[in-house]
Amino acid sequence: MATKHSRAAARLMISPAVLLLLGWMIVPLAMTLYFSFLRYNLLMPGMEEWTGFLNYQYFLTDPAFIASLINTLLLVGGVLIITIIGGILLALLLDQPFFGQGIVRILVIAPFFVMPTVSALVWKNMFLNPVNGLFAHVAHFFGLPAYDFLAQAPLASIIGIVAWQWLPFATLILLTALQSLDQEQLEAAEMDGASPVSRFFHIMLPHLARAITVVVLIQTIFLLSIFAEILVTTNGGPGVASTNLTYLIYVQSLLQFDVGGGSAGGVVAIILANIVAIFLMRMIGKNLEA
Amino acid sequence: MGKITLEKVQKKFGDVEVIPPLDLTINDGEFVVFVGPSGCGKSTLLRLIAGLEDVSGGQIRIDGEDATGMPPAKRGLAMVFQSYALYPHMSVRKNIAFPMRMAGLSEAEQKKRIDAAAHALNLTDYLDRKPGQLSGGQRQRVAIGRAIVREPSAFLFDEPLSNLDAALRVNMRLEISELHQTLKTTMVYVTHDQVEAMTMADKIVVLRAGHIEQVGSPLDLYRHPDNRFVAGFIGSPKMNFIEGPRAHAEQAHALGIRPEHIDLSQTPVQGAIEGRVGVSEHLGSDTFAHVHSEEVGQINVRVAGDIDVHAGDTVWLSPQPQNLHRFDEAGLALR
Numbered sequence: 001m002a003t004k005h006s007r008a009a010a011r012l013m014i015s016p017a018v019l020l021l022l023g024w025m026i027v028p029l030a031m032t033l034y035f036s037f038l039r040y041n042l043l044m045p046g047m048e049e050w051t052g053f054l055n056y057q058y059f060l061t062d063p064a065f066i067a068s069l070i071n072t073l074l075l076v077g078g079v080l081i082i083t084i085i086g087g088i089l090l091a092l093l094l095d096q097p098f099f100g101q102g103i104v105r106i107l108v109i110a111p112f113f114v115m116p117t118v119s120a121l122v123w124k125n126m127f128l129n130p131v132n133g134l135f136a137h138v139a140h141f142f143g144l145p146a147y148d149f150l151a152q153a154p155l156a157s158i159i160g161i162v163a164w165q166w167l168p169f170a171t172l173i174l175l176t177a178l179q180s181l182d183q184e185q186l187e188a189a190e191m192d193g194a195s196p197v198s199r200f201f202h203i204m205l206p207h208l209a210r211a212i213t214v215v216v217l218i219q220t221i222f223l224l225s226i227f228a229e230i231l232v233t234t235n236g237g238p239g240v241a242s243t244n245l246t247y248l249i250y251v252q253s254l255l256q257f258d259v260g261g262g263s264a265g266g267v268v269a270i271i272l273a274n275i276v277a278i279f280l281m282r283m284i285g286k287n288l289e290a
Numbered sequence: 291m292g293k294i295t296l297e298k299v300q301k302k303f304g305d306v307e308v309i310p311p312l313d314l315t316i317n318d319g320e321f322v323v324f325v326g327p328s329g330c331g332k333s334t335l336l337r338l339i340a341g342l343e344d345v346s347g348g349q350i351r352i353d354g355e356d357a358t359g360m361p362p363a364k365r366g367l368a369m370v371f372q373s374y375a376l377y378p379h380m381s382v383r384k385n386i387a388f389p390m391r392m393a394g395l396s397e398a399e400q401k402k403r404i405d406a407a408a409h410a411l412n413l414t415d416y417l418d419r420k421p422g423q424l425s426g427g428q429r430q431r432v433a434i435g436r437a438i439v440r441e442p443s444a445f446l447f448d449e450p451l452s453n454l455d456a457a458l459r460v461n462m463r464l465e466i467s468e469l470h471q472t473l474k475t476t477m478v479y480v481t482h483d484q485v486e487a488m489t490m491a492d493k494i495v496v497l498r499a500g501h502i503e504q505v506g507s508p509l510d511l512y513r514h515p516d517n518r519f520v521a522g523f524i525g526s527p528k529m530n531f532i533e534g535p536r537a538h539a540e541q542a543h544a545l546g547i548r549p550e551h552i553d554l555s556q557t558p559v560q561g562a563i564e565g566r567v568g569v570s571e572h573l574g575s576d577t578f579a580h581v582h583s584e585e586v587g588q589i590n591v592r593v594a595g596d597i598d599v600h601a602g603d604t605v606w607l608s609p610q611p612q613n614l615h616r617f618d619e620a621g622l623a624l625r
């Protein structure tokens with residue numbers, strides 16, 4: 001799209017799609033905003049009244065809010081770190097020629113096809129359970145007391161479960177990126193005297209930068225709104241130890257029937273997501289430029 | 291120093307023997323060109339020397355030292371790849387500096403060598419650009435620059451000019467030849483273009499299916515090809531081969547005569563081959579005439595550009611007897 005004329009035409013052509021998407025987004029957003037300024041409790045229908053910023057005040061001063069905010073960031077950050085590092089290592093491994101490569105690749109991708117609720121339940125009951133779980137059996141085998149993961153380290157356990165789900169996604173994207181690396185570049189680096197480690201840091205990692213950026217951006221979008229895994233494993237507890245922002249909003253609006261407070265939380269979550277997005281684009285967005 | 295010796299070097303991919311055991315000596319300071327048709331194992335041989343492939347048998351010596359099991363970086367050789375293999379995320383300066391950084395050279399020394407290489411290769415204005423912002427010829431020069439700064443004992447080139455257009459190729463050919471004259475470093479150069487081989491080489495190695503068919507200076511191969519394959523491969527346009535009674539009269543199975551060694555006459559000549567001109571290509575300085583004859587089939591002739599030959603003309607061709615090559619049934623030259 002080089003000329004002024006073709007650029008103008010392009011804008012005209014995409015405008016219907018942009019308008020449709022805008023409307024699609026604006027309506028629920030406007031309703032959430034509207035509700036967030038109402039005193040709106042499901043136990044008292046028909047009693048809605050304007051309260052100004054009171055809902056926000058309650059939500060933001062709730063001690064659970066700060067805890068859930070930190071949990072949200074820890075959850076996103078922890079899963080990102082595990083999936084990126086694990087994904088790179090797995091991709092490097094899967095890129096090597098070995099016997100049964102095809103089957104192993106399919107096995108690695110498999111967790112991604114398991115629904116979040118199902119995988120969380122499987123983890124909760126078959127692995128992490130302090131009585132029947134596989135890890136408890138392993139601990140007993142070594143003569144150690146069983147560790148109650150979901151009670152002792154609830155957030156870390158959820159990070160583990162979610163990371164397990166997203167590792168295949170990261171691996172897949174990073175593997176395809178790795179395979180698109182020109183072999184002659186690696187050979188040239190080898191001739192230039194680069195050790196395997198410097199080849200990784202000087203040639204492979206810069207080549208993977210764009211793929212890593214894509215993984216970080218896409219995963220962040222989904223990880224900010226993790227919900228099912230928390231609901232079926234810890235219910236946000238003990239206390240608020242594994243409550244993230246999404247779960248807090250759910251508690252507010254559907255367990256405490258406070259739609260107004262929940263909506264205020266929703267608006268806060270949107271603002272938070274945008275702050276994270278701006279932060280990310282500042283940090284790694286330049287990797288996406290051609 | 292850059293003397294490379296191959297002793298019984300052999301390469302198999304699985305069960306396929308791509309290079310049967312082969313001996314070759316590349317002397318210090320020599321410009322050696324490997325030529326041969328596509329798939330004959332030129333790149334494989336070069337990669338064996340570089341250490342990017344493991345040999346299946348035999349020994350590679352560099353300056354007398356056994357280098358067979360040495361990793362590529364230890365061999366002191368630099369390679370220029372067909373695809374240039376520049377590092378796309380690094381600027382030209384960083385690309386050229388990379389091997390020196392890996393070798394742990396001081397910043398000052400790095401800068402000195404980069405500036406010298408950039409000056410020699412006309413890259414000074416482009417040092418801060420990324421490879422993606424350079425033309426093909428400039429990328430080629432960066433790849434060469436990256437090889438030069440290592441001060442290797444020998445350069446390995448794998449078809450470095452094949453991605454360039456014809457005019458640029460002629461230029462770069464000259465630049466590489468000049469580079470060889472100034473550096474006096476051993477160069478091993480792979481190409482399937484026999485013009486590049488003829489113009490650049492001190493020594494040409496003609497390969498076919500992994501076998502060395504002949505080793506010699508360009509003019510040596512041109513004047514005294516050992517067999518029909520080399521005779522047909524070296525020289526452009528290709529040598530004509532004549533079989534049948536005319537060859538038997540010379541006690542040979544086949545005669546070879548280059549297009550430039552045939553006298554063309556437009557009036558009947560005693561004992562000459564009579565034929566009709568099919569296509570004639572006028573290049574100005576020369577004219578290539580493709581002549582069909584009843585007696586020996588198609589013959590290509592090269593005549594001076596001022597001689598008028600046109601399609602449909604009847605002509606008489608007499609091969610110059612002193613330039614005839616004679617071959618036996620197996621295709622070997624008879625001398």
Ligand SMILES: Nc1ncnc2c1ncn2[C@@H]1O[C@H](COP(=O)(O)OP(=O)(O)OP(=O)(O)O)[C@@H](O)[C@H]1O
Pocket residue numbers: 303308326327328329330331332333334335482
């Ligand atoms: N990794 C490999 N595995 C199996 N066979 C290979 C491999 N690399 C090369 N070959 C085979 O070895 C032969 C020689 O290949 P090579 O690349 O050396 O040819 P070349 O002379 O460089 O040809 P070109 O002029 O087309 O580059 C070919 O028949 C090729 O199919």
Ligand SMILES: [Mg+2]
Pocket residue numbers: 332333334449
């Ligand atoms: Mg090749």
